[in-house]
Amino acid sequence: MLPLFQIGSTGQGSIGETAVFQRKVGEIVFAYTVRRLLMLIPVLIGMSIITFSIVHAIPGDPARAILGDKATPEAVEKIRTHLGLDQPLYIQYFEYVKGLLQGDLGESLITQRPIAEEIGPYLAGTMELALLAMGIAIFFGMNLGILSAWRHNSAVDYTAMVIALIGVSMPVFWLGLMEQWVFAQELGWLPSNGRIDPRLGFEPITHFYLLDSLIKGDFYAFNDAFNHMILPAVALGTIPMAIIARMTRSSMLEVMRSDYVRTARAKGVSEFLVIYKHTLKNAFIPILTVFGLQMGLLLGGAVLTETIFSWPGVGQYLVDAINNRDYPVIQSGILIIATLFVLINLIVDLLYAAVDPRIQYGKE
């Protein structure tokens, strides 16, 4: 994910020494950002063409989806004409791109509402879930990693690593179903579906339910929304957790072998504190990498988890659109996700440099 980065050995220790240097860094960062954003353009064009072609090659058409199973052929024909589906494909494509260039993501064929407006709550739903999943993954992953490095080659270490290995090997949807079975159906501890109990009549503001309930000061709703998130977030967070645990462990083992720790230990600083502090420092980069990659994956890849937990997220939204042949929604939805994916990774890449002076941008 770092095609433009090089981990170099130059310039360490010199950051921030002079204002000139800082300004130069600023310029480089800016130029780099612009370049990355420019590179997004061909990607988006390519994606729009690929998506458009695939979507229109799927058999069936939205007119039937709009009218239902009992539609008469005449009505289907009327709707097709009305939606412009009888136009040649290239004209439909250019019409779509023309809209895009004017900042218009189009309208859903099924609901006839602007996509830009409609997709928001779904995106928020997925993001909130993904963030909590990442939180769980980081918290447990790091501690598991630290624990197993600390007790290297002990039973604790092996157990932790077996857990991590099983974590990356489990089908997410299977894990989700098992969780539902045990915690929702058998034990009845947690809700199995949706984002919040509809009986609460909760009216979201930002559609990040945890945030909204805090804004409103409605702790009951916060609690309910949080309960709804636990099972899907654990399912979704398991793979990143396992990855983070393994990364933390190996980077921590390196730290423990380093002179720095030995010195610190010799000086009598508490071993645990030393390890904790330095691991955190060193584990930050790999965690950031996992974060960037997994957030991107979760945005579009939470489809299965969302299906199982009836979670109104963007994956669900797009799968529905595919099933209904809602062409504009599929096209614009995928473009939005891809753009977010690229942006998240750009931010992650920039953060690397912010926290690790050894990294410099520039040449390939």
Add this chain to the structure above:
Amino acid sequence: MIWRKSSILTLALLFIFSTVLAACGGGTGADSGGKTLIWGRGSDSKLLDPAQVTDGESMKVTKNIFDTLVDYKEENTEVEPALAESWETSEDGKTWTFHLRKGVKFHDGTDFNADAVVFNFERWMDKDHPQHKGGDFPYYGYMFGGYKGDEGHIIESVEAVDEHTVEFKLKEPQGPFLANLGMSAFAIASPKAVKKDPEGFAKNPVGTGPFKFVSWKKNNSITLEKNEDYWEKGKPKLDKVIFKSMPDNTARFTALQSGDIDVMDGMNPSDAKTAENEDKLKLYKRVGMNVGYLAFNVDKKGPWQKKKVRQALNHAVNKKAIIKSVYAGLAEPAVNPMPSSVWGYNEKVEDYEYDLDKAKELLEEAGYEDGFKVEMYAMSDPRPYMPDGRKVAEYLQADWKKIGVQVDIVTYDWQTYLDKTGKGEHEMALFGWNGDNGDPDNFLYVLLDKDNTRTPDAGNISFYKSDELHDVLIEAQRSTDKKERTELYQEAQEIIKEDAPWIPLVHATPGLATQSYVKGNLFEHPINWYDLDDVDIQK
């Protein structure tokens, strides 16, 4: 360096904090909105203008927002007063006078009166009406023989005699006219709201019904609230109704079990069994007005073009076993293309009994003693008449192997499935039908007449074209004498049985389950089973 540590610490703290919070806050807790009923269902409504919709998911909601002039009794399909308190008909049956209920108001505060009724009927019947907008009005055309100006249109005029009296003049008498008026499609909408935004009315409906429309989150939920001024005293009992879309049948059932929703329909049959055995749930079984079948595409070249082969395969289906395995017992084996609850059903037709030897014999007679290969379409999405098409196909596949018929199963998602079968690309396909109005024509003509074999949207996907059947069905359509029609339809069923363009498989019994605290036995009503005005929650 500091911020890194602290941010991670914050995260950890937040996590612990929320876990603790979650742990303390378990349990059911107080409902903020009084008696709220949450109905979990498979998909969202399409529109909420009753006159424009044809799908059950839309009617389920409009039924509760709107009222019709007359309604069906709870116990059967007889008519009782609703918005019309009483009515009389002239000797020749061409004039109907309705006396409307007084003091009824639409949800927007305007009065319900004769003008409103006239406005609604004119909007539906007249394609040039300024508010004939927002979609088609299919049921009107279907039930009343077309629209204004059409030859078969039977309503000559609708007029307001005074503020509370409406008079219908028909061109000729129509036997089921009064019953038709009770169909939820002919519910009366607020003229003021329609005029204000005819296109948008279907997304913001205003009626006189027991519940008022509050909000519609597309693909998610529709919220209705109690109409405090409902004309029927003591109703509705619920304060709020939420229709929630949860596409996955299994996920929906899980939600019901964990108490997230109060009612669900579209159950997997095995879940229905589970619900039956659970104390906190109650299962309602409805007599299904549907049929699930296997259609042979007789337009496609292949052995199944021979009648003997089709009959042989009819003998090679163990319907009882399929019902046991796939439907968990919640279905009736089908003999005719329509269920016995529809009038005109021919009891005398006997099914091809399950007999593999006989099937083999017939195949030999037809010259296929070594069997043959065939592609069978199965839908991948659950349908009410076929909760799992793939499993039905697997079952047939295993059975037919014993008589040498090799089946390749092909599945598609529903939209593709409709597209491909409508074009006749299949050799055999599993399919089914949900009846609209309980008329035999709605099954036999729609599904098996040669008129309906027109691609790309054929309704008769076996592409069976029998002139003999066509004549009978058309004669039955033209007749108004129920006895005569019954005889004709019974004859039609005999023709179909002999020609065997299908293997009629089952009539499924759709299950609906509620929490046991949901009271009100309306779910068993054959037509208006989703009428919620009498439903209550008693915890």
Add this chain to the structure above:
Amino acid sequence: MSAQPTPSPVTTQDPKTEGEEREALNSSLRDAWRSLFRHRSAVIGGGIVLFFILLALIAPLLVPYGFNQVDADARLQAPSAAHWFGTDDLGRDIFTRIVYGARISLWVGFFAILGSIIVGSLLGLIAGYYGGWKDIIISRVFDTLLAFPSLLLGIAIVSMLGPSLENAMYAIAIINIPNFGRLMRSRVLSVKQEDFVLAARAVGMKDWRILLKHVMPNSWTPIMVQGTLGFATAVLEAAAFGFLGLGAQPPEPEWGKMLSDSRQFIQSAPWTMIFPGMAIMFTVLGFNLLGDGLRDILDPRMKQ
């Protein structure tokens, strides 16, 4: 990997140098092989993988039932001596179906990954070796494919082609192409600068020969490691497609499809859900362990 000919401007090709290079490669492979056996996780992983391969090969010998042997009277029976893993809702023996399912998962995983390795490496080779506009175009194609939410892309592709095991395999192959492509490209970029390649170029060796003789062998290791790990991903993806009804078609006993078929019985007959899930998990675990081991042994540099 270590031996390199001297970059002296020789006029003829020195066969000895090339021989040495190969010799070195062989001995390093031997070393790797030896250490593979010493490496615990690789041995366990390899063992699991081998187990499933054997299972797939001798499936019919192992089980007394057919994988589509329907029996309405034996539906949803709990595990017993007759049915080790119980039966599903059509009364089919689950153990039998899992054993046969191993064939499907391995088959899909193998060919999907083989496909993406072939296409990806080829594109990566071209992009890395030739550079210029070829590189720009191919790299943008990789970027584009990577930016797609992969499962959604897969769903769209399968919807277009029609749901079947084969089409799911194509979809998995397509979504994995850029992983191998980029890896190959970066390897080629670094190998290209190695002395023996420069030398071969200098003596006027044809491009395809250089690619075949020098670049490819020196880029294989990471591809092999990535391929083993990718196998694990492909098995998971195949199961996901099966679960969504877009992969294997009835009556194929694909594990993911078995899970989706049995979802509704999770409470009444949990064995219908537990065993197929475990089968997926162990297969994936095996490939993950093997891949990790291979990486540690063959390519210490890749280890983070």
